[in-house]
Amino acid sequence: MSVSAAPRVVLLDIEGTTAPVSFVHTVLFPYARTHLPRLIAERKNDPVVKDALAETERLAPGVPPLEQLERWMDEDAKVAPLKALQGMAWAEGYKRGELVARLYPDVVPALEAWSRAGIELAVYSSGSEPAQKLIYGHTEQGDVTPLFSRFFDLRVGGKKEAESYRAILWETGWQDEDVLFLSDVTAELEAAAEAGLRVCQIVRPEDGTVAGEKFPTAATLPEAAALFGLPGAERA
Ligand SMILES: CSCCC(=O)C(=O)COP(=O)(O)O
Ligand SMILES: [Mg+2]
Numbered sequence: 001m002s003v004s005a006a007p008r009v010v011l012l013d014i015e016g017t018t019a020p021v022s023f024v025h026t027v028l029f030p031y032a033r034t035h036l037p038r039l040i041a042e043r044k045n046d047p048v049v050k051d052a053l054a055e056t057e058r059l060a061p062g063v064p065p066l067e068q069l070e071r072w073m074d075e076d077a078k079v080a081p082l083k084a085l086q087g088m089a090w091a092e093g094y095k096r097g098e099l100v101a102r103l104y105p106d107v108v109p110a111l112e113a114w115s116r117a118g119i120e121l122a123v124y125s126s127g128s129e130p131a132q133k134l135i136y137g138h139t140e141q142g143d144v145t146p147l148f149s150r151f152f153d154l155r156v157g158g159k160k161e162a163e164s165y166r167a168i169l170w171e172t173g174w175q176d177e178d179v180l181f182l183s184d185v186t187a188e189l190e191a192a193a194e195a196g197l198r199v200c201q202i203v204r205p206e207d208g209t210v211a212g213e214k215f216p217t218a219a220t221l222p223e224a225a226a227l228f229g230l231p232g233a234e235r236a
Helices: 021-042 047-059 065-075 080-095 107-116 129-137 162-172 186-194 221-228
Strands: 009-012 120-124 150-152 179-183 198-202
Touching: 021 047, 021 065, 021 080, 047 065, 047 080, 065 080, 080 129, 107 120, 107 221, 120 162, 129 150, 162 186, 179 186, 179 221, 186 198, 198 221
Parallel strands: 009 120, 009 179, 120 150, 179 198
Antiparallel strands: none
């Protein structure tokens, strides 16, 4: 019987894996929705805003960009220009002290244990790279961004596409079997597994995540640690 070595890299989704879905949907998304119209009007010459609006018009020709952005927010569409603009709105909110990021309580201790053991930690989220750095830079536990070596967003492609995970492997030089991907979304795990990554579904009772049948599941990061021989393990 062959026993797999523990992963050398853990790649983590954010929403539903490290941060509660409720925080993203009842705090972050409404904050961006409230502030986007003003932000776009006030900062229309900012290159990030200009690029995002041009990309919105390219993806939805003939629709006023703000209307299209509203539609995408209604659909929770994972679209790069929306994600770039949401990230800018959240940057203002964190800076003003109006936003503080909530992570599940098991997350920081587990990430610290893994990092201390020399395991490389990386983020792959639909949220833009700046937004990822903001959420981890402004948690209730302080700035935890130094725990992460890499931040991947929609630049490498959508999270439900195997090609995106291949792009991450290519860019980093990581071996597929060395990487454990943690996410709450089955379609993302399927795509990662297709690219050869090891995967585990994080099924958070708080969020009512529905467990799939194809992949190992864990309710917390310490439970995932127990399944994959990582430090900081806790049996289910
Ligand atoms: C950077 S926190 C907000 C994440 C976000 O915008 C989102 O759509 C959730 O994406 P994830 O890939 O983390 O599920
Ligand atoms: Mg998720």
